[in-house]
Amino acid sequence: MSIQDWGAIGEVVSAIGVIATLLYLTTQIRQNTRQMRSEGHQAITDSYNVTLGQLLASDALFETIVRGCQDWDSITAFQQSQCHIFFHQHLMHFRVAFQLHAKGAIDDDVYQSIEDMHVRFMANPGNRVWWEMVGASMVEEQLARRISAKLASVEGTGRSTTEAWAFFDPKNWRHADDA
Numbered sequence: 440m441s442i443q444d445w446g447a448i449g450e451v452v453s454a455i456g457v458i459a460t461l462l463y464l465t466t467q468i469r470q471n472t473r474q475m476r477s478e479g480h481q482a483i484t485d486s487y488n489v490t491l492g493q494l495l496a497s498d499a500l501f502e503t504i505v506r507g508c509q510d511w512d513s514i515t516a517f518q519q520s521q522c523h524i525f526f527h528q529h530l531m532h533f534r535v536a537f538q539l540h541a542k543g544a545i546d547d548d549v550y551q552s553i554e555d556m557h558v559r560f561m562a563n564p565g566n567r568v569w570w571e572m573v574g575a576s577m578v579e580e581q582l583a584r585r586i587s588a589k590l591a592s593v594e595g596t597g598r599s600t601t602e603a604w605a606f607f608d609p610k611n612w613r614h615a616d617d618a
Contacts, residue, residue: 472543475544476544476545476549482535482539483535483539483549483553487532490528490529500521500525503521504522504525506518506565508566509564510565511564511569522565523569523573526574529557529560533554533557536549536557537550558586558589558590561574561586562590570586570587574586
């Protein structure tokens with residue numbers, strides 16, 4: 440074999456090595472993307488669980504939040520402050536999902552379920568009042584426009600505008616001392 444033959448063999452072996460390297464890198468990038476999406480989804484779930492955990496820890500806070508969702512003006516200024524903090528946390532949870540989705544860090548279906556849940560929550564009459572007063576100013580303009588457009592498309596401004604919150608009607612609550 441001549442040196443040219445060895446050179447040709449070397450080129451073929453090099454080409455096979457380049458292809459193998461590209462296949463390996465493609466596999467690694469896919470695994471990294473799956474891992475990144477999994478971690479993004481887990482971070483969102485964890486942050487939302489912490490927010491909801493606050494409600495479970497306090498009957499009074501839970502009642503305040505539900506009443507604030509239904510009728511902002513029916514609660515005291517202190518209770519409005521509590522609702523403001525909770526609604527803000529809820530909004531920031533959605534904002535993280537929005538940002539992660541924009542970066543491709545969470546799947547479309549996961550993001551869409553989070554967006555749908557957030558819009559259903561924000562569609563309650565008290566939440567809408569809060570959104571118009573301060574909520575829209577707490578996020579970047581693109582997200583504020585998106586939420587406002589989604590809220591405009593949700594029909595009804597009655598007591599509870601969604602099936603997800605319909606069973607939280609404080610008028611039907613029985614307290615232990617009511618028995």
